[in-house]
Amino acid sequence: MMMVNTSSTCATTRLTQCRDFGVYMNDVTKKFLRDPEQAPDLSEADFMARKNVIEQVSEWSEGIGAEWPPILYLYEIVKASAKRERDWGHLIFTDLTTTRFLLVMIFPEECDCGNFSHHDYGALTKYQADRFMSLLKYLYHTENKPAWVRATYVTKKNGFTLDPPFLQTFDPPTNSGKIFHVTADTFVPSLLSNELESIDALLKQSGKSVPKTMRYQVLGDKDTRPDVSAVWKAKNARQCAQCEKISTKDLMCRLTHYCSRECQTLAWPSHKVFCKKVPKA
Structure with missing residues (x-):
């Protein structure tokens, strides 16, 4: 039986799996039926906040006789793409057609220090909606095209x-x-060229590809990033795939984080099959 890692943060993988294996196999609800201590990838506060939102959506969906399972609780567009705090998305729910999506961001309380404000929260939420729709347009470009986020x-x-x-x-x-x-007609194209290269490399592993023409429909630039306070621009620390040290240093490897050129070189013999440049469609 095919197993799905519901703790994965890669939105590209999750959306592909939803279409390949069905939404139910990608439902993350069970994670939030346990104690917070059993979810080491989230703080207790983050766990409880997500649990609260999931319960609200569940109660609402039962009331209307529809299903809206949560499929992501913390995500980046593609593996290793979230370089800074602003790049992380939070909760994603989908209907069973995987054409309509709900996105919920969870933020700290607003304060007067300038780091946490409703202006930033609104800008970041809209930014994540545009980016998620960009990803949906790119991945779901044939049947059952995305309607809205x-x-x-x-x-x-x-x-x-x-x-x-x-x-x-x-x-x-x-x-x-x-x-x-955000609809398929009103979204702001927000994916960067290097992100699209990483998505293509990931899809190639399963024999999938996206027509080159789709790239121009979702390609944005750095100007689409929201103007937010410095706390959201802080670099994310990641674990090196070779030595396992935590570092904010990052080499330009499509799907994996390395903290140094030495670690990247040591890992190359086994990693190159996944990281070689994807041929142009």
């Missing part, structure tokens, strides 16, 4: 409670305040 954010101040309009209707709400509704 609806995004919002919650904080401890409101008990991590979703605003009622976020779940009340499938009609697009006006983009204002904390709710952002």
